[in-house]
Amino acid sequence: MLKNICLKFCLAFLLAAGSLWADAHIFNYHRFNDPRHPSTNISNENLREQFDFFKNNGYEVVPLSKLVDALKNGEEIPDKWVVLTVDDGYKSFYENGLPIFIEYGYPFALMVYVEASAKKYGDFMTFEQIKEAAKYGEIGYHSYGHLHMVGLSHDRLKYDFEDGIRIFEKHMGYKPKYFAYPYGEYNDKIRNMSVEYGLEVLLAQNSSAVGTGSDLLELDRTPLMDGTDLKAALAIKFLKADWIMPKDYPKNNKIDEVIIKTEENASFGHFSATGRGTKKVKLQDGTMSVKFKEPIDRYKVRMSLKVNGKTTTKILVKDINAE
The missing domain is CATH 2.60.40.10 (Immunoglobulins)
Structure with a gap:
């Protein structure tokens, strides 16, 4: 009898301890099956390997909005939650990555480099393609000019936000809620102006995890590319x-x-x-x-x-x- 009580107590303790260590992970991609840029590229083969790992090891790929809502409500963050984001809006995502996301049924949050899409730069998705991709994921903001924002003057920074959000809304029909810092660079000046322009969730590029108490204005993301040790990335725990x-x-x-x-x-x-x-x-x-x-x-x-x-x-x- 005493042994059974002890076993039940130990099991409850371990489950409680496990919940305290629960952390989600936000991962970030850039280019897909585009070997011209190896430092930010992931091949179709490696992308499928990562997606199979998620599927075969009990991970749930959830929309960014689901994780954000849980953080806002102070809910426990499941350890097996994974959020996938894509920065810039390269055409290689539309041509090579998106079909694989659709095949696996995995949601994503695409952060748009507005100037490149609005002016139809050759290597980037058009807004027509972005709106098609929005049927399968969420669309966020990645600035107008993709500049090193920390070094911009107040007026130049304000101009970038105003132009970018106005053009985003013109094409998408709504204002963005999510903002991924260009180059992962930010400071209080960038944070404060982001909030001023109605952006609610700000994404960094700090390789860490997300847990209860994470700052919605500085959510950590880990880049994924060819050669990334996915198991090691998933093993990272959030330190408040x-x-x-x-x-x-x-x-x-x-x-x-x-x-x-x-x-x-x-x-x-x-x-x-x-x-x-x-x-x-x-x-x-x-x-x-x-x-x-x-x-x-x-x-x-x-x-x-x-x-x-x-x-x-x-x-x-x-x-x-x-x-």
Whole structure:
């Protein structure tokens, strides 16, 4: 009798622990079966292999809107949820990728580079093709000019949002809710203006996971391409963390200290930064503080902290107009 009670208690504990570790994953594609651009391309063969892995291992590919609604409502995020996004709107998606998505019945969120589609640049989908693709997935926004937004002046940035959203609405008949940061680059200036223009969900390119407490204005996505270790990407767990310092790239363009507060009960973690490798760091009441003897001075810096097998990641980009 006592043994049975113990087994039931242990099982309940494990199930509860599993739910606490539940994390969804948002993956991002660019080009499909287009070997001219290997760094952003996935072949039809590898795409089918990834889709078969999802199907054969119990993963559920859900619309981005379903994940967003769960986050808004504070619901538990199932560990087997996968969201698939496609950036830019390359013609190779329409010709090579879309038929495979339709074959598997997998939804997607396509983020449109508006200028390229509106002006019918040769390598991109037209808005007619985008509207056809919308029968099978959701359509979001990827800026008007696909510029490095962090370095734009306030007026130039505003112009890009105004033009892009106006032309998107003209062709699609509605304003976009989702926005994928071009090049995955952003700061508070970009976030604030995105919200000002009615964009509700902002997608980054930080390789991590999504869990209860994820910021809808900074949802992490992991790029998928030929050679990506899908199992490793799916093994990443979401670390709820507050990046206290710096929030953005410092105005003096020098990163000399990083402070990250987590809710984890751990005495150490592993911190990495572009050009500085990975180091074991101490945590005090869940907080990490790292000071650099030589400040980081790079255009783009990717930093991450891993604690208890969970990861938080952030990209900081210099604002060339900063004083």
